[in-house]
Amino acid sequence: MAKVLCVLYDDPIDGYPTSYARDDLPRVDHYPGGQTTPTPQGTDFTPGHLLGSVSGGLGLRQFLESRGHTLVVTSDKDQDGSVFDRELPDADVVISQPFWPAYLTADRIARAKNLKLAITAGIGSDHVDLDAAIARGVTVAEVTYSNSISVAEHVVMMTLSLVRNYLPSHQWVLDGGWNIADCVARSYDLEGMHVGTVAAGRIGTAVLRRLAPFDVKLHYTDNHRLPESVEQELGLTFHPSAADMVPYCDVVTINAPLHPQTEGLFDEKLIGAMKRGAYLINTARAKICDRDAVDHALRSGQLAGYAGDVWYPQPAGPDHPWRTMPHHGMTPHISGSTLSAQARYAAGTREILESWFAGAPIRDEYLIVDKGALAGTGAHSYSTATPAAR
Incomplete structure (x- = not known):
């Protein structure tokens, strides 16, 4: 029997919900491009319910415990002597979400003698030391595409929020004011602007498709160039690198995974090469941007606005400068954890577990590391510091 250690964020401050704003979710059975949504043999949760917090438990408790496995769910993951650290040494499986990551460092992987599988309930597995997982033969999997559209919608929302100066304008209403001049002094139309994405994978392409109807000029850079038919359909301009692209753009959105080639990419130099008054949107990973360079x-005034929902570390401390810098639209890491997305990534987590317990292959699109090497989606999206693993 296996021990499954699941690290999830805390329940709402007023307790686990007893009712919800909506009664159901639209049915989605496939993603753009044809990949099917998760297809586990069964589920023990109601789609649209809160599953990503401790009490929700990703809907896994009945499934695991009825089969004799042990499930430990905690939000306590960072401080010395955390529940996560105490339970890790004999855990066979670790599950966490990018929004409340269980940082599986090389040291923790070395101490987790039984660890065989690390699952990201969602997308983005940079909180796992992939080199250490490769060296130890730990399989790393994530529920690819489960919340890509959720994040893309968040990018569009944040883009419009910054350009139109929405959040400060809303604050005037909350404060009882009617200060139109203050609101519009930083408000512009998105129409006609040049918008570029760093990476045009599932999220980046979805962002481009959703912004095209706003009559903007679209740009992108990616290690894998999109088909010519897609470039023509969306009117895309390709650039070989972010440094080549950003001088043209009024809005830049980052939709790349974090790996050695993207860490620290948006530093003082690259941000300084952007148009003065450009907007930067980052729902990818915080460490792709230099924290202090963004603040400065x-x-x-080099940047007119910065918005995102990714921080380092997560959760961010109360003194993190991104909480108090001007003209920002930061949220906690929520873009990919809507109730709609939770239903998909909870189902995908169960699908991965069902395959692993049965000794059956895990979907190739879910795999990041397998059999001592980058695999599946991981081989396409990630790089490592280990040359032999590339």
């Missing part, structure tokens, strides 16, 4: 660029 907002204070100097």
Whole structure:
């Protein structure tokens, strides 16, 4: 029997919900391109319910415990002596979400003598040291595409929010004011602007498709160039690198995975090469941007706005400068954890577990590391510091 250690974010401050704003979810059975949504043999949860918090447990408790497995669910993951660290040494499986990541460092993987499988309930497995997982033969899997559209919608929302100066305008209403001049002094139309994405994978392409109807000029850079038919359909301009692209753009959105080639990409130099007054949207990973460079660029006016929902570390401390820098639209890491997305990534987590317990292959699109090497989606999207693993 296996021990499954699941790290999830805390329940709402007023307790686990007893009712919800909506009664159902639209049915989605496939993603753009044809990949089917998760297809587990069964589920023990109601789609649209809160599954990503501790009490929700990703809907896994009945499934696991009825088969004799042990499930430990906690939100306590970071401080010395955390529940996560205490339970990790004999855990066979670790599950966490990018929004509340259980950082599986090389040291923790070395101490987890029984660890065989690390699952990301969602997308983005950079909180796992992939080199250490490769060296130890730990399989790493994530529920690819489960919340890609959720994140893409968040990018569009944040883009419009910054350009139209929505959040400060809403604050005037909350404060009892009617300060139209204050609201519109930083408000512009998105129409006609040049918008570029760093990476045009599932999320980046979905962002491009959703912004095209706004009559913007679309740009992208990616290690894998899109088909010519897609470039023509959306009127895309390809650039070989982010440095080549950003001088043309009024809005830049980052939709790349974090790996050695993207960490620290948006530093003082690259941000300084952007148009003065450009907007930067980052729902990918915080460490793709230099923390202090973003703060300085907002204070100097080089950037007109920065929005995202990714931080490092997560959760961010109360003194993190991104909480107090001007002209930002930061949220906690929520873009991919809508109730709609939770239903998909909970089902996908169960599908991965069903395959693993049965000794059956895990879907190739879910795999990041397998059999001591990058695999599946991981081989396409990630790089490692280990040359032999590339």
